[in-house]
Amino acid sequence: MRAALLLPMLWAAVASVQAQSDQAPPSGALPFVGTQVPGRPLAGSMALPALIAPGQQPQVPPKAGDPHSILPQPPAGKVAIGMSARFGDNDPFIPRGLVWRIFADRPEASGAYPLVAEAADPAPVFFLSPGGYVVHVSYGLASVARRIVVGEESRREQLLLSAGGVTLHSDVSDKPIPAQKVTYDIFEGSFLQGRAASRPFYRGANSGELIVLPAGSYYVVSTYGEGNAVIQADVAVAPGKVTDATLHHRAGEIALRLVKVAGGDPLPDTQWSVLTPGGDSVKESINTLPTFVLAEGEYTAVARYEGKTYTKEFTVESGKDGPVEVMLGEQVAPPSLDATEGSGD
Template sequence: MSHASRHPVFPVPVRRDRAGHGAVRALRFSAVAIGALLASLPAQAQTRTPLDQLGGSIPHAQALPSQAMPFVGSPPPAGKPSGSAGPAARLPSGGQESAAADPHTILPQPPAGKVAIGMSARFGDKEPLIPRGLVWRVFADRPEASGAYPLVAEAADPAPVFFLSPGGYVVHVAYGLASVARRIVVGEESRREQLVLPAGGVTLHSDVNDKPIPAQKVTYDIFEGSFLQGRASSRPYFRGANSGDLIILPAGDYYVVSTYGEGNAVIQADVAVAPGKVTDTTLHHRAGEVSLRLVKIAGGEALADTQWSVLTPGGDSIKESINTLPVFVLAEGEYTAVARYDGKTYTKEFTVEAGKDGPVEVLLGEQVTAPSLDVQEGSGD
């Protein structure tokens, strides 16, 4: 189970994943990828993605690697346009966006033989401009002899200005794990271009009986589709997210798998990501944390060199450990603890209730069936 709330445009940058790579990833296109893009777009691509307002809820994990995208050429430093700014040049009249809606009211005068193209992006047709965290790349729209599409320019500004020679290009912009591309044809006049990048954010938390679960004990994998409606992808879209992480995704439907501790405390929930909104979601686990101990007397010291297994009533193994004091997080239900020590096997039945953590002690040499965590005796053979 889960509940979610919506907030307006997220103000913080995307976190880095566990491999140390920025969640805003450097994008490069393969010849096949750009060829397919160019085949699908008209010469003057002016399409806009419809604004999609979705509501939803959610319950985890490392971003998957982006597609291989070879490029050639020497890009300018990130955050700087390809060229030097000169005197200002006013935009031609009849632009697609009003001056109040676009940061490029006046564009810098381009160098000789170049044209200034001012770029910006917004969350939707009627949504705000994206203020930070964008990564822009401009590719030539024709491959070289090697088959690679040259990278012409790149920037990490929210509204960069690129100085380009007349001709065709593919402009790609990424924000978190969301991205969009447009083919443009540069003529003789400077102008501005604005892309619609429908992206939203989600932050994840978990609790048991309204008590927050420590962030280090729970993780999340995010999948495309809907678990409840049977439209679920089998491959994680984002893996290994932590509680409180802000994860930026393309707007759409997702479902999240939340894993609490080491055991079988795993739950799923659907979430809908809306453009320009952050969905803050809490998932409600029904599980308990148990520690296993093999002892000679109740409350005694745990015996070392004990091998442990936790089984379901049907005999299926849930978890194994060679630790003296293993700790497992288990979903509500009935289980059997199996301890192997000094050539003998000792077992004990116990019950886990949501939010009720505690020890499970298995005693040497006694045969007592324990119905719950509160009973400390065990049975051996």
């Protein structure tokens, strides 16, 4: 696992995620608790900052590369507020991938917080009337908000958005697993320390996909194939960096075949089950030639064909793929297995 500085490719990943979340919060929902991504949990929640009185509003001094060293003249009755975001105090400004929304800080009679303005520029300037607002900025699945009071003078506002990226890969016996054969679910917390969330923060990530997340600790569940090859690993996401993590599976891909003679053609209309040594079902299939990825260990293949059941014990070794042939008539299962019905897939 390694971390690299946040590269330009991160911006494209952010744009992809923002395309899914580029909707205003639903009516009645607080606009400063994160952006709901379809099928995923909230991007994050944050405490509402205390309201700052107009006379106590801090002025942000310009820094090198400040996009708002000079603010434009606002229209009459308005004030220019220049917005920008950083990963940290000493990090450069985030140059793209941000979505800004400005809400009134008081709800309407319906309970909804009115959306006043929005922008997808990295450093927008909003012309606002004096009053209270909530500024919300999202970046991928990370977001932050600040409650501000606009007075009579134009000024700059800089938000710290603690976000980073992660790319996930898997291998078996030091050989990369093809991207289409592995998926990932990302949970908040730590699996190793027993502080794991029960619901995924991000579900169904693909191998090699760059995912932008709030900085923090996560654990990843990697699922290889359609058997029981599932492993977990903790991952740390640092602000402004991309963590490249590789999860090491110990599994093999096996193809089940019921044949009359060794190396013969597989018999059609065969139903299959794979059992552990204790008799627990791992996988079932109604396909004639099923292929499963199984964690290394010992198993029993059960084939049902023309009213009879045949079994064969076999061992899966990590990184060793190949067929498992069950010979017709070689070993007939006891009646208890004959009576077992497979659910199929």
